Amino acid sequence: MIDPCRARLGGIAALAVAAVMMLAAVTGTALPARAATSLRGLAEAKGRYFGTALTVADLSVSGETGIAGAQFDMVTPGNEMKWDTTEPSNGSYNFGPGDRIVSFAQSHTMRVRGHNLVWHSQLPSWVSALPLNQVQGAMEAHITTEATHYKGKVYAWDVVNEPFNEDGSLRKDVFYNAMGSNYIADALRTAHAADPNAALYLNDYNIEGQNAKSNAMYSLAQSLLSQGVPLNGIGFESHFIVGQVPSSMLSNMQRFADLGLDVAVTELDDRIQLPAGSTTLQQQATDFGAVTNDCLQVSRCVGVSQWGVDDGHSWIPGTFPGYGAATIYDSDYQPKPAYNAVVTALGGSSSGGGSTGELHAVGAGKCLDVPNAATAQGTQLQIYDCWGGSNQLWTRTSGGQLTVYGGGSTMCLDAYGNQTSPGTEVEIWPCNGQANQQWQVNSNGTVTGVQSGLCLDVTGASTANGALVQLWTCSGRSNQQWTFG
Template identity: 75%
Template sequence: MPSRVLLAAVAAATGAALLLTGPGAQAGAAGTSLKTLAESGGHYFGTALTQSNLSNSTLTAVASSQFDMVTPGNEMKWDTTEPSNGNYNFGPGDQIVSYAKANGMRVRGHNLVWHSQLPGWVSNLPSNQVQGVMESHITTEATHYKGQVYAWDVVNEPFNEDGSLRQDAFYNAMGSGYLADALRTAHAADPNAKLYLNDYNIEGENAKSNAMYNLVASLKSQGVPIDGVGLESHFIVGQVPSDMKANMQRFTALGVNVAVTELDDRIQLPANSGSLAQQAADYATVVNDCLAVAGCVGVSQWGVGDADSWIPGAFSGYGAATMYDNNYQPKPAYSAVVTALGGSSPTPSSSPTSSPSSSPSSSASPSSGPGAGCRVGAVVNAWNTGLTENLTITNTGTTALNSWSLAFTLPGGQTVTSAWNTAITPSSGAVTATSLSYNGTLAPGAATTVGFQATHTGNTAAPTAFTLNGTACTIG
């Protein structure tokens, strides 16, 4: 979706955030890198890069340490690769591919046919010349990158929101048949590349995703080579579709893979602890949905950090949409993804990460005892009658926990209405927050962040005492 102009925008300040700090934190926990964790389960975790990004050493340090798939932001689109009829320019795309090769990363080709960033000369062609030009462009570009690209977004964003096909130069000249022709042409040029159709707002079940589903079913029935559907996943915080997993499953039931291709989750600025916590929950939901579907091959974030995100230039007043802030420090969403992928949440210290925790041994205990210890940090964000509170729980002991219960007393007048990364009972007074299936293991030195939303009658203070599995915790 993002265009060249929008990708040039630099994100506005994100406001207060929960960050990891210390030397090397910008690389975001090398010991629990996203790519290592994803690869251990047979998936990839990617990002998007533009040619200009390659000169930013801070950005590329994060990209090379965390991601194993690269999507070129603009460098393989038609206006770059064939700005005039028959005159090709693969230099910018080649730079992205060279960077990927040098850092052991694969490449998602993006894209061969799209109504946007399309040179005017294509749109102005007589209808009887469009098919030949499209086939020539696909053949030339796919042949140039043959053997160097894992997958192609062959046709990008073919649908309107109501499920009708866009009436662009290709549809107007060839009708709906241009999609099958584009896929067949790409396959002939590079038979080993995975071929995708890619679009936005098809993450849940709706008119647009129904149209994509019907198209894929039709293409498969005709024997047209198609390997996958890309779900762009440009979300607004708190609005990840609840039926995303079910939607993925119905696509994979057709015999194709799915991938999350352009993930970001925009926040109305300034970001605060509550919106960042919700963003973390959203990122975890997307990753968990993918992991739960056998045919979901991986997730790619669109951009590396907030400083190179396209969102502020496209959506006025919004930003902070990625896992890394303007200084390429990891945000709560990063920790949530690490946890979702099976790693240990990083801890805020000069040693920015813990290694992925091993399976708890028989000596690991959920109760207090020798070697027990804990620390709890609380961050409250309050408004007229409500608040959100994030609790970072650190195991400061020498014994691993394989489940945990955090007990504390809510100040008078506070009533919990919802929670994330934990279950809290009862809703007021003396309460207990318990671990969930994915965050119960806390190795020594490891931490996890949970939180809740509550109403209040005036007292917005944080609890003053916590016990973890019966052990009193330090505060801060």
Template identity: 60%
Template sequence: MAAQLRAANRRGRALAAFAVAAAGGLLAAATFGSGPAGAAGTTLRDLAEAKGSYFGTAVTQNDLNNSALTAVAGTQFDMVTPGNEMKWDTTESSANNFNFGPGDKIVSFAKSHSMRVRGHTLVWHSQLPSWVSSLPTAQVQAAMENHVTTQATHYKGQVYSWDVVNEPFNEDGSLRTSVFYNAMGSGYIADALRTARAADPNAKLYLNDYNIEGVNAKSDAMYQLVSSLKSQGVPIDGVGLEAHFIVGQVPSTMKANIQRFTALGLDVAITELDDRMQVPASAANLAQQATDYATVISNCLAVSGCVGVSQWGVGDADSWIPGAFSGYGAATMYDDNYQPKASYNSAVTALGGTAGSPSPSSSPSSSPSSSSSPSTPPSGAACKVSTQVSSWNTGLTENITVTNTGGSAVNGWSVKFTLPGGQTVSSAWNATVSPASGQVTATNLTYNAAIPAGGSTSFGFNANHTGNTAAATGFSLNGVACSIG
């Protein structure tokens, strides 16, 4: 499940309060009255910290270019999980050739906003470079230990915890077949934990998996494994419950399940929370999502040893769900325009705060209206476009920045471009984008209609693809062709 497309985002927080509310657009990280987003006592992070807990999110390197996203992330959350930047295919794409630059950017972002970091992940069967998968059996253990040691040493003292082994189980509770299991048997898990502890003695060490939130065969297997590891003296500090839910399906045994793990002397963390629904979202499903978020948070707060909750992604626009589950989306507390939904208010209430009503535009099926008619740029108008694409199995995210290089302001804009064949837009932010494929037009929303001379604006979209992950081409601004750079 989560293994399919964490890259979409999976989506992962520049940040200073983002006061676009004055333009009638995005609420700057959703305050409950006057004053800047993140005012004392009003944010998720403040409310969680007041209860000795944390409230985190996941971001990717690409997300750091989205000012709307980072505004919410930097004020509302106090824990960051890198979406992809600490996975093996990024950090060691070829043997013993390490690249920590992307992960360092996430850590730097976290430090600048007084956020901690959940390291994710050291050993996982997915997003492995081919050289690891093709190693002779006799070389796997040394490669794994070298990877864990080098990465954990690099981030020593900079991460709160590590998901040391990610998603080790099949749904029936058997251990998943992987290059590590094939070479070392079940002992690879204990070896990875011991190696991580030796490299960074102060980081919390977790095993992390999905569909183990309630009592079932898979969570039973995790319980038996961690019990055995504890009895052997293997260093393990916690279990991560990913919590990728469908609306209305939070297990009734979740609290009891958390309690049995904490009774072993382990921490429990909700690590990748989202709650997907069929889209367009119905009022009933949005209301159920609000109930689900409150239930999950309350289950965690009710058990000493459940240390915090992290949502996977900041808002619906950067969520991995649409790319992984056709016809589903609207899985987070913030809509495509990073406005708070009913689930945000229910989370605030569950944390002991007092929530206001989300604005009408917080429904994922609606967005701020665009200006009625983009203006024609004055004589001598010119533009430049830069694009950034992050792709995964069958999906991609593209962020587009348009710079007005002309001598006069543009008031109201329409950017036309061509999507490569096989790409279909599934969601967008900071613009209205249509149609979903072929020749596409992105039109400003109410809060970002003006581009001053020398200024720029950014928008982006998630898209499904059939293999071609190239960037869009043929950009024009209000009918004037743009250069690429």
């Protein structure tokens, strides 16, 4: 049970930090730079984004939304902006599901990638049943209505999705049959007229390396640009099989960038034949790290988006039987080796790296913090916005302790009163070498007390500044996930 007197420390700390920040704003005093402690923070520090995809169903899963809001800064609606959802019958529009995704993004300071306006799949039957001389009008009306509805709310649109066959020929869908290859230019011009500020993309899979399909996309992009068509970027879906990231991905992305186009990794996942073992998980980490590094090396690569949040809600098992484990979080919302590889690629430190650094609460995107930089023994710990202060810098000792401050003020992370029951407060206390001050920083992202075997836990899975930290039975949830460094 939480001591209410100690609980008030979180509020005191919040007021103190707010006061310091207000003073800095008034006086011009420089504050320490805020540390980049999440995927989104690390990516933004590199001038990129790191995004995910969400469906309306995902919004009701707290494990997913907790990670999504804390770790990612771009959202792609999985299905909610596709034609079969937004215009199921001719002239009858339904933007409710897409609006819910946009609302989630706005409430978590995330941008939205519109997906998509024109695609041969998930197309309502009425479109394909139209006389060919009515298809262009229907397409233009759909694009105009949807792009206008989301004007100012969408960072970019996948205007035409998956236009190519594997051999580089254009798909003979209803749009091609009605307008020939000109439908692509017409779609881009129509989208630009509806929302001139949105970045307009062509998006496809198996174009990541140099091959017949990517060559066809390159030729199409050249042709469109020569005609003055408002094409701004190319999306590389990047649905990979583990160990098969093309070695030519970097050079391929660069050649599109050299045309003056932005490029983006839009739907990244890396499926493994199940069951996943340590070897394949490590290869997956290598793959995710390579893709992230490729993007960082291309100045016009704006960011990377993973398709989904975690393995348990990935589309892969339902589409590719026998495969799964395709994301950087497992089904229990625990970060996998691939997560650490991305963190490292983005310039951060993974859970095993370094001897001194911040302890980042993965689910909240905040740091383990001594309230108000207190040095009093028995001060209960909280999570708070990371800012690089001495009250957020922890040192792992050879004896398994986690110490804060250093010098004559050194204090140890301590389980209150040598208690070993769920709900035990986590505090600072003078270092004494006892077992309740020994901690294991585990490869699965948890931090466990050696004496109790319990996990370092953010109370109530809160993501708020001032949320208290305790020991609790290990559950694998995101509020028990930490990265060190």
